[in-house]
Amino acid sequence: MEHEAIVPVILCGGSGTRLWPVSRDSMPKQFVSLTGTGRSTFQDTVLRVRGHGFMKPVVLTHGDFRFIVLEQLREIGVEADIVLEPERRDSAPAVAVAALVAQQRGAIALVVAADHVVDDADAFRRDCQAAVPAARSGALGDGRIMLLGIAPDHPSTAYGYIAVGEPIGPDRAAGSFEVARFIEKPDAARAAELIEEGCVWNSGNFLFDPAVMIEELEQGAASVLDGARGALEGAMRDLDFLRLDAASFGKAPRISIDYAVMEKTRRAGVVRARFGWSDIGAWNALYDVLPRDASGNVVEGPVSLAGTKGSLVRADGILTAVVGISDAVVVATPDAVLVTTRERAGEVKGLVAQLHSEGREEAGQHRRIHRPWGWYQRIDIGTRFQVKQICVHPGARLSLQKHFHRAEHWIVVQGTAEVTIDATVKLVHENEAAYLPIGCTHRLHNPGKIELRLIEVQVGSYTGEDDIVRVEDVYART
Amino acid sequence: MEHEAIVPVILCGGSGTRLWPVSRDSMPKQFVSLTGTGRSTFQDTVLRVRGHGFMKPVVLTHGDFRFIVLEQLREIGVEADIVLEPERRDSAPAVAVAALVAQQRGAIALVVAADHVVDDADAFRRDCQAAVPAARSGALGDGRIMLLGIAPDHPSTAYGYIAVGEPIGPDRAAGSFEVARFIEKPDAARAAELIEEGCVWNSGNFLFDPAVMIEELEQGAASVLDGARGALEGAMRDLDFLRLDAASFGKAPRISIDYAVMEKTRRAGVVRARFGWSDIGAWNALYDVLPRDASGNVVEGPVSLAGTKGSLVRADGILTAVVGISDAVVVATPDAVLVTTRERAGEVKGLVAQLHSEGREEAGQHRRIHRPWGWYQRIDIGTRFQVKQICVHPGARLSLQKHFHRAEHWIVVQGTAEVTIDATVKLVHENEAAYLPIGCTHRLHNPGKIELRLIEVQVGSYTGEDDIVRVEDVYART
Structure with missing residues (x-):
């Protein structure tokens, strides 16, 4: 079979609250290592859509995640075009942008979610290639929007189903079929019937000729297409990103x-x-795709079990012991713990909404906060003080800034810092300290080749993040 | 009724692993706030045995806990004689010491555990006084060892039972009875029968004339008495403590x-x-004595529940969400989480033994380590560095010490420190720092009237607690 050029467009703007507390707004599930590969599902997705016939991928994400995307791409050594959505507006505007970008590239578009799990990347690529002839429009093609339909392995109530119709074209595109109809998420009994009838799961990943999608959008959702077109025409290049026009x-x-x-x-x-x-839409779905031990448990991290069966227990650096429980979900992180059952795991989304309404910071914020220059993490807080560990990537620099209510002590524990305090610039090495009096203008820069780590002790009457005046910022945040 | 002088002897040497992870070897349950009073059960016990007729209490504890006992007594403003057992040797040697100390004081001994919960301190004191006539030996007394028997409110399988015999002396000591026999922990069916028969729980707390207990020990366990007598005769006064002779x-x-x-x-x-x-012998026992909400849940700390019933959920400073679970026990601490059911809570002791055998530090050690001068707590650790928060009580001083493998940075965030570095002594105030190079001889002292808090950043090739040479120590630890 001849290969057709495919441009993968990876959608990764979701917030994934159903896998709280590991997945939170500040670092949603597609960027977290969940499946035992040591990589995020975003990274696994990027690596899946590579190889002969696949062009440089396009990553469509939200501005909040731009530096996470950049760093995770750097980790796996893959280049991509990163397009930033100014706000979350559901999937149609994103797909419209994907179609317009693919049209510019003259290629078939493959739109995939960044938070799905696929057990066989080779099979995935073969199936994508197999769908191309039916997707191709023009003299030789039917110009179909080709969905990847999944053979169900259980009567899931979490997915939509597709009734598979007649084969498309008897002489080519073997394995491509008409969609007879779409079925929304069924109950369990109906799901079993649908499987009996030969229906497949709608994975929400699909392949299309851009001209076809653009035509369909023009007919069915012209304002979506207009918005996407305007957003691309007015887009600004910002560092490594293409920022869509917000208006x-x-x-x-x-x-x-x-x-x-x-x-x-x-x-x-x-x-x-x-x-x-799997779309690992909840903790029970993650349980379903991970390998189990002899007692049917899925375990990750420092976990101790006794008399526990059929459970998912994940401990992110905090010893977690489960005694005498079946079919449970226990997820422990340094600042939040979830205990539920596999059956009730779908209620976590509602729980997170409740935590947000109660003003709990842990609902949406991880303890480690990623920034363009690296990350910081609160390690202690008390009356009139706060302590953070700060990591600055090689070459990166924080904004030139000052605080009105706190002084800061920096102790370098790894690497070398270039510290600017008002008019003075000095190098601070491992086991050396710098003092930043209240009100001074200061900047932190890592001039070295390894990560800079330092401990910051803040002392003052107010240590909130919003006590900051950015005088100048290489990441355009002033 | 006439009062008789009673000397309370509080036994608090236990290790209480069944309430892990809140109770650990380094800070067992009797010293932890568990019952919503804001005080530990040890403190509540000390306050319970005060008032008319009760002498200055004797606290019998293990050397490891001496400074915790001292601090908790200071917190409630009570003076006590603190006797230190050189090692844990079960209850008979402790009771023998109690009998000998009470004999010196010429008083009736009341031996109570430090980790029990009593809902009515006045009733407790009245019952103790009521037992005195039967306990008194000599011309007027029977010289009984009087147990406090508890009216069962459920067929507990966790307690021993006492079959109550004939009243002792028709004309006095109303409410004192012979012990017909002791019954070991029964199964549930037998427990129900025992309650039907009018048996009471054996609380393990008792009152006696020292001469009677000494006679009984001479007859039944002479070597226990000999050991206790020798330990008291050879005891050494050490700061505020009476240290029993170890040999x-x-x-x-x-x-x-x-x-x-x-x-x-x-x-x-x-x-x-x-x-x-209650002896709050396990988490389910604690659940039984605490007030419940409308769903039958006992909740403490930052907890969020949905569809959860009949559960004990305790969160020590870490957000804990429980969804759709019944009759569970969930206990979250900053470094360890326990999830079990009320029914299986008794297995926690075995779990802790297993964690010890796996070499898990969290099995026995809390993150906050108490010392005679205050406490410290690790807040971060990484390659070649460690960060602690240190609290020094007013007037206290750490040992004069040095380290071979680490330098230390101290940043004072509350109070004032007197810092000795080799031949130099200086005051370091809030928002000031001191640097201690590798190998320097140094000492930290709080000369002020409020707690001193500082952040210590250790940098070096090895940051273990055993890299310390104590040159001089006011707490006799060199």
Whole structure:
């Protein structure tokens, strides 16, 4: 089979609260190591859409995540075009942007979510290639929007289903079928019937000729297309990112691609995928895809179990002991613990909404906060003081800043810091300290080749993050 | 009724692993705030045995806990004689020491555990006084060893039972009875029968004339008595403590007072106590004594519940969410989490043994380590560095010490430090720092009237606690 150029567009703007407390707004599930590969599902997704026939990927994400995306791409050594959505507006505007970008590249678009798990990357790529002929429009093609349909391995109530119709074209594109109809998330009994009838799961990942998607959007959701077009035309290059124009993008209605196009179009097709798949939409779904021990437990981190069966226990650096419980979900992080059952794991989303409404910082914020220059993490707080560990990447520099209510002591514990205090610039080495009096203008820079780590002790009447005046910032945050 | 002088002897040498992770070897349950009073059960116990007729209490504890005892007594403003056992040797040697000390004081001894909960301190004191006539030996007394028997409120399988016999002396000591027999921990069905028969729980707290206990020990466990006598005769005064002689005490066999005396003696009596009581021997027992909300949950700390019933959820400073679980026990601390059920809570002791055998530091050590001068707590650790918060009580001073492998930076965040570095002594105030190079001889002293808090950043090739040479120590630890 001849290969067709495919441009992968990876959607990773989601917030993933259903895997709280590991996944939070400040670092949602697609960026977290969840599946035992040592990489995030975003990284695994990027690595999955590479190889012969796949072009440089496009990553469509939210501005808040731009530096996480950049760092995670650097970790796996992959280059991508990063397009920033000014705000979250559901999937149709994102797919419209994907179609317009793919049209510029003259390639078939493959739109994939960054937070899905696939058990066989080779099979995934083969299935994508197999869908291309049916997706191709023009003289030789049918111009279908080709969905990747997944063979169900259990009667899931968490996924939509697709009734598979007739084969598309008898002489080519073997394995491509018409979509007879879409079925929304069913109850368990109905799900079993659908599987009996040969239906497949709708993975929400799909392949299309940009011209076809643009036509369909024009007919079904013209304002979405207009917004996306304007957002791209007005886009600004900002460091390594392409920042979509906010005013235009903001005019695109909030609507999913399912409602805007897929459920109306007569041009939907589906391939019967030959890989295992999950959207790990909740902790029980993660349990389902991970290897279990003899007692049916999935364990990660410093965990001790006694008389425990069928449970998912994840401990991020905090000893977690579970005694005499079955089918539980226990997730412990340094500042938040979740205990539920596999059956009730779907309620976590509601729990997080409740925690937000109670004003709990842990609902959305991780303890470690990522910044363009590295990260910081609070390690202690008390009356009139706070202590942080700060990590600065090689070459990176924080903004030139000052505080009105706190002095800071910096003790370098790894690497070398270049510290600017008012008019003075000095190097501070491991086991050396610098003192920043209240009100001084200061900057921290890592001039070295290894990560700079330092302990910051803040002392003052107020140690909140908002006591900061940014005088100058290489990351354009002033 | 006439009052008789009673000397309370509080036994608080236990290690209480069944309430892990809140209770650990380094700070066992009797010293922890568990019952919502804001005080430890040790403190509540000390306050319970005060008032008319009660002499200055004797606290019998282990050397490891001496400074915790001292500080907790200071917190509640009570003076006590503190006797230190050189090692743990079960209850008979401790009771023998109690008897000998009470004999010196010429008073009736009341031996109570430091980790029990009593719901009515007045009733407790009245019941103790009511037992005195039957305990008194000589012309007017029977010389009984009087147990406090508790009216069961459920068929507990965790307690021993006492079958109550005939009243002792028709004309006095109303409410004092013979012990017909002792019954070891029964199963639930037998427990229900015992309650039907009018049996009471054996609280393990008892009152006696020292001469009687000494006679009984002579007959039943002479080597226990000999060891205790030698330990007291050879005892050394050490700061605020009376340190029993280790060689003599070590000769006393490890045996409980139940086996050594109570189950053999014909002089056991019992009062039907009129207070509610628990030994809070496990998390389910603690659940039983604490107030519940409308869903039957006992909650402490930053906890969020949804669809959870009949559960004990305790969060020590770490947000803990429980969704859709019944009859659970969830206990979260900054470095260890326990999840079990009320039914299986008794297995925690075995879990802790397993964690010890796996070499897990969290099995026995809290993150906050108490010292005679205050406490310290690790707040961060990494390659070649460690960060601690240190608290020094007013007037206290650490040992004069040095380290071979680490330098230290001290940043004072509250109070004032007097810092000795080699030949130099200087005052370091809030928001000031001191640097201690590797190998320097140094000392930290709090000369002020409020607690001194500082952040210590250690940098070096090895930051273990054992890299310390104590040159001089006011707490005799060199």
